[in-house]
Amino acid sequence: MTDPRAQTVGDLGERALLARIFAALSGSSRALVGPGDDAAVLAAPDGRVVVSTDTLVHGPDFRLAWSNGLDLGWKAAAVNLADIAAMGARPTALVVALALPDETQAAFVDDLARGLRAACDALAPGCAVEGGDLTASDTLTIAITVLGVLDGADPVLRSGARAGDTVAVAGTLGAAARGLALLFDRFRSADGTPIPVDEAALTAAERNDLRAQLRPAPPIAQGPAAAGGGATAMMDVSDGLLLDARRMAEASEVRIDLDPALDEHALRGGEDHALLACFPPGIALPAGFRPIGRVLARAADAPDRDGFVTVGGAPVTGRGGWDPHRDWDAVRG
Amino acid sequence: MTDPRAQTVGDLGERALLARIFAALSGSSRALVGPGDDAAVLAAPDGRVVVSTDTLVHGPDFRLAWSNGLDLGWKAAAVNLADIAAMGARPTALVVALALPDETQAAFVDDLARGLRAACDALAPGCAVEGGDLTASDTLTIAITVLGVLDGADPVLRSGARAGDTVAVAGTLGAAARGLALLFDRFRSADGTPIPVDEAALTAAERNDLRAQLRPAPPIAQGPAAAGGGATAMMDVSDGLLLDARRMAEASEVRIDLDPALDEHALRGGEDHALLACFPPGIALPAGFRPIGRVLARAADAPDRDGFVTVGGAPVTGRGGWDPHRDWDAVRG
DSSP states (O other): OOOGGGOBHHHHOHHHHHHHHHHHHTTOOOSSBOBTBSSEEEEOTTSEEEEEEEEEEBTTTBOTTTOOHHHHHHHHHHHHHHHHHTTTOEEEEEEEEEEEOTTSBHHHHHHHHHHHHHHHHHHSTTOEEEEEEEEEOSSOEEEEEEEEEOTTOOOOOTTOOOTTOEEEEESOSSHHHHHHHHHHHHSBOTTSOBOOOOGGGSOHHHHHHHHHHHSOOOOTTHHHHHHHTTOSEEEEESSOHHHHHHHHHHHHTSEEEEOTTOOHHHHHOOOOOEEEEEEOTTOOOOTTEEEEEEEEOOOTTOOTTSOSEEETTEEOOSOOSOOHHHHHHHHHO | OOOGGGOBHHHHHHHHHHHHHHHHHTTOOOSSBOBTBSSEEEEOTTSEEEEEEEEEEBTTTBOTTTOOHHHHHHHHHHHHHHHHHTTTOEEEEEEEEEEEOTTSBHHHHHHHHHHHHHHHHHHSTTOEEEEEEEEEOSSOEEEEEEEEEOTTOOOOOTTOOOTTOEEEEESOSSHHHHHHHHHHHHSBOTTSOBOOOOGGGSOHHHHHHHHHHHSOOOOTTHHHHHHHTTOSEEEEESSOHHHHHHHHHHHHTEEEEEOTTOOHHHHHOOOOOEEEEEEOTTOOOOTTEEEEEEEEEOOTTSOTTSOSEEETTEEOOSOOSOOHHHHHHHHHO
């Protein structure tokens, strides 16, 4: 008889696999109609729903040698929850599309479901997996769509920053990038292949960085808190502070000047999923936010594609952040 | 200088590719906050939102030799819209996660966006792409989440069928499976590799079948019409009538007896995305629905895993429908 822990997705088939996933999620649904029908039905009490989607793909976004199912489920949930928080909204539901190679271990899928649930419970209590889809694929892919509600507040866009605002951040900056550097520098074989992490070989600070990379904990509750605290603009820092601050400045037609004390990992490292927000002058920052710069008027004669972000008043040089299509080859390395 | 039609996703990078996709979708958004921020904000006027997700993966779900970008965008939208219609709801928004190999032609992505838009315009006017995500992957994957609204109606579940109901269907049964059989039988090389379709070699009936496979047109408006017309249960027929009717019968704890005049393609063929619905006896079927069977009480002594679906009163034998993890190898063929 086969060891049940060794069963693969191909052995089980869709129906049995779905039953296992439902078991891992059992009791978590808050939907009007939960998983199992053609679609879920969710409450949207103030007549609006916030929605975003983000995908993790084996290769560019994770390696199975470095991330287990619990890590991946957690991270896939966390990065999506952050997009809802960044609108000033409260996440209420995930729908999860899994594309799985036949040889995927069924136990891995159990862990993935448990990781999704654990991240929701820890970061966004009340949010649960309310629907999904299973497909066969050669490439393990986790595509999540997250929904949320605004509880009567206005959404906070990235286009609302005004000259004079304080630029602030909640959450870590640079830790996820340091964690990724650790994996690349210390946990690959001579030919570049990822090898399992030996946590005992890490310092406490390094373990924190690794955790920020593998199980990020973005400050989800700070999103609605920022909206309630008067934030004029907000977004999550997923591709690096320089690149994301530039997007905010461009959308708001302002210049953002960042604190020169920020180091290179904080400025250029991706995947932190911190919340970057602007607040009017003279307003106390909500708990969890710290100032990292200010919003200035953009010079009328600034070059079209430049001058949106400065650091200590000086222009930024070099690469801004992460682009999956441009940067993936380096990551394969 | 490179021919712009020959540019790849890897050449362009994420920013330029997104700009092209937005251009193809320009003017279609009906959202309170449309694409471009961390999340979209949609109206949910009656305080509820309906949500479902469905993924197309290169290999098990489509072949690029057989489907162009327009076909794929259309089909990815259509199969998702059908899940919302099957709840008795009206689709309002798609969010689209694309995982693309670097070598994907940018023109293919333009076509995909146009196909998504064309299907929404034709099948569910008022529904548009309101958000998305781009990722690099070795496997071309289109993961769509669709949202909809109930306009004050109760959702129609698959669990509401009652003994005495008429079983009815709107849309085609079997055509998509005949279209798939055409592709496998006539448009593969000697070693089984898919080759481009020669439409001139097909009869008019065959072209219809091919279209049902490549650009299905599920009867989206019939979903809310069925809800308004008193449907007790509804679902979309995606994995074959026998398998999906069984799911409905199981959820409703009834037996569904199907018309013996239904042929094998109609009974077992997947991907039609017709709407299967039950209506109380004596009610006129809404326009677009035709009767294909009736709901009976399930015998108290019926075996646990059997007896949910009969055809002309007789038990069903053989395979029920499509399971991607069990059946993919056959499709690789």
